Amino acid sequence: MLASIISAGMSKIGKWDNLSSRELFAEAFIECMSRVPNLDRKEIGSIYVGSQSETYEHQTMYGNLVAETAGLLSKPAIRVEGCAAAGAIALRSAIIDVMSGVHDVVLAVGVEKMTAQSVDNVTDALMAASEPTLEQYNGLTFPSIYAMMAIDHMHKFGSTEEDLAKVAVKNHHNGSLNPKAHMQKQITIEDVLKSKVITSPLKLYDCSPISDGAAVALVCRTELARKYSDRPIQVLGMGAATDTLGLYSRKDISWPAAAALACSEAYKTAKIDTKQIRLTELHDAFTINEILLSEAAGFSDKGKGHILVREGETAINGKVSINPSGGLKARGHPTGATGLAQVYEIFLQLRGEADKRQVNHANYALAVNEGGSDAVVVSHVFGR
């Protein structure tokens, strides 16, 4: 056991024209603190913040703003960045901090305010996570990158546009059960297939939305966790790995090697097997990526991820419940916050507080958060 999560909080995800990122953080932080009445705020020793605020808000040193907003000034507050993986990187940093013995209780924060920017600006900001000399400067976009992965997977393994659509339909269904989700509308296979083509074979409903939101988790030394919470969840394992930024440099573009490594390391530290996991939040920035990550995480053999969703095995209380929160697809994707939004869902699920989307009999859960084209992947295994 590496550490415990004694509390978590999340803002409602959405397009919030009248809320600053600091207000979204405050919403998440207030919820988080409400679950740990025995914790004096001053016992929080350190803060890690995942965000791309430098681009979206022209704000470096965003940690200081979080510390100030939380009434925690003077505490160390560090911004970490890994594009869409920044949230899980903040969590990982907090866990390592607690493991080191430097601090007992550490706050992990993910926050992003994206919708104040034009879609062009957001596209440009996201592309900063791609390879500079060939991908960025030649105008590639992430929908195009993931479309190439999808085509490769379809060609090699026979996955179809309907399979991708099924991921979207499932996640929109789950999102409709999540009062904090950005998208709460159920959709049909036909809706997906008829939606606007973004980069073939990906259509509008294959892509996650641009969102605003914040999520936080309080990481605590396990020996102290019961002092603050009667139902902490446990961090059992973690793994992180990198791949080339450029998709063109990889031998196999539909195999997210960094994800496979990060998950196998997380299982190894947790001393558990994939088969013991019935609940997972996977980084479905595009529908194809849920399929690729379900393979890399070992829920199916390589090249068989689409069969899982095709046969309904990934629905809530299926063989493995993938993205019961609605995933990035429907819960929304405020980049720096996403990794901790995954953890927030798992925190609720393992405590039995997920209401209409509750996954039953899950003792373990896996979160997989990635940045770029699965170029940095951070995985955590939790238990109750």
Add this chain to the structure above:
Amino acid sequence: MLASIISAGMSKIGKWDNLSSRELFAEAFIECMSRVPNLDRKEIGSIYVGSQSETYEHQTMYGNLVAETAGLLSKPAIRVEGCAAAGAIALRSAIIDVMSGVHDVVLAVGVEKMTAQSVDNVTDALMAASEPTLEQYNGLTFPSIYAMMAIDHMHKFGSTEEDLAKVAVKNHHNGSLNPKAHMQKQITIEDVLKSKVITSPLKLYDCSPISDGAAVALVCRTELARKYSDRPIQVLGMGAATDTLGLYSRKDISWPAAAALACSEAYKTAKIDTKQIRLTELHDAFTINEILLSEAAGFSDKGKGHILVREGETAINGKVSINPSGGLKARGHPTGATGLAQVYEIFLQLRGEADKRQVNHANYALAVNEGGSDAVVVSHVFGR
């Protein structure tokens, strides 16, 4: 003892039109690896990179590029950011990682490529580290912020423009002894006083230059350090603290409270007293800041920092040798790299390899790196 530094490396600092940031990193990394022939590169478990690449190079996930350049892909590689304090934050993260037991050998990297930008763009990029609603949007700049601190100090304590000039003259002298310094030209008090006024009372020679450069350090679990190096240096203490981003929110604008806290925490963990330190690298982005930090670090009483430099006590082999490398002022200031450039100097000094600028009889050393207007401060105490 928290951890050991088994090697370090630094590129020459300067304006390098024909070198990318990755090439500057490679220069530093190759030097670093040359000092540890017994280390198989694959034993490096993890990488932390301090940089503002997101702004200067439109590059997030810069950790991946470092890992790829170093032949370390698949290893976790995380970008950390705290404007000019990013380098020391990378070091701190590496130390905490080693202390946690997750990895035995961790690479800390600082890198910045600034000179490809116009001065206006750099000014704008730096201002992202200031308070958004009043400071950024009203066009304040960092020279103006530090000028206000200087005026306050002069008014309260009687420091003079000549005292500030003496900091610049000393650091240019030291830089002239440092073959890797950006500025290797000696200057006189008159040169400083007659140089162009930037924001009164700060003149051109009171300000550090805009630079390109990279610096790295290899942090190792102490028990393993002798396997790789016969002269590792020891990380004895560390501290970090935050203050308001906005200068206007502080009670005392010429007292860097976060620096005082970070240093006292570093001394406490190191179990040593300021008086035992005869060698320090302090963050002299502006001459006034060397004086303020020398007070916060306890080398003089509050309001007496200018007396130290006035009386020549801060020269190499004075009472306390401040910035023997030339400091930010003359060694140069590639923001994300600076914190590790300080550590590179201390690494050489404590090993007795600092050649013409060698400080004698120094058993301990202090590094103080800050971001914004001393809004985040990271301090480390080293020993040999």
